[in-house]
Amino acid sequence: MNLILEGIRNKNEQVFKTFFDSHYNGLVTYANGFLFDKEASEDLVQEVFIYIWENASKLNVVTSLKSYVYAMVRNRCFNYLKSIKVTDNYKLLEFSADLLAEHVVDTASEDDKKIVYHQILKIIDALPEKMQEIVRLKFIQNYTYLEIAEELGVSVNTVKTQLKRAKLKITEMIAVVLVLLDLKR
Template identity: 70%
Template sequence: MNLILEEISKRNRKVFKNFFNKNYKDLVVYANGYLFDKDSSEDIVQETFIYIWENADKLKIKTSLKGYLYAMVRNRCLNFLKSIKVTDNFEFLEFNLNLITEHVFDSTSEEDKKIVYHQILKIVDALPDKMQQVVKLKFLHNYKYSEIADELGISVNTVKTQLKRAKSKITALVTSIIVLLQMC
């Protein structure tokens, strides 16, 4: 059994803390390569360390502990992507923007429509780099999910995840802009 794992199974907090501090940042970067979301990446890495702390005495590692740790993080990232169940059947951002234009723009002046449009462009420009690239390829260049994935060297699920997250951010900000415009 790995000495570090043996000490962790004995509840040696100092060894665990050193093991955590030595690997945490690199694992978050690694997870972020799958998820492109720092908060979710941090959560997954923390959950992985908690699992190791709680189950160290039961783990049977045939390779290195570090390799096992990276495999756990990778698998948890892939499971997370599956769990959000983003499907090809929905064009979330287009759907959302259509809803906004149908319900709000009908009663909005041309000047307000221009303001909202320019704010949407600013919101897209303020998105994290990878998310921004995905959104622009999808909605400015009409790329398919698979084409975006190939272009950026990421998985189709990551493309879907990024579009879903972008939709949430854009929806929240556009809704507040429209409310403000209607108040004026």
């Protein structure tokens, strides 16, 4: 049993505060990668923490509490976007949010994050055709490695290699974009 969750279930405020303090900023950054709205991201993350405090006894955490909370934030972001009529049929927001979290520091401005997000989309479009197809199958259609391999008639290792190369290319290009953004300041 997760000791942190057990502490929260027992209404141990110190355990909850420690968990909150250690994850709040990262979760806000993660949410902001979906919403591009710092205040809405902060509100959403605070709502998640309130929900955890109030419903700890009902939570069914199979993995880690941290993973569970990140999944809650992601799902609430998607619900929020749906409520304001933003759809993400291609699941590019999730893919881009992961890349943004990896490459854009907390101090980047909202405009810079939007620029990086749009650059990620352009970079994906510029990948070699097969690599682009694999990236889209994995991150847009949620195929497994095996399903992609079967669909394209290649090995699972080829799929993994192509995804690794795609991520590397995206990372290299994002690094260039970040340097350019830094130079404009």
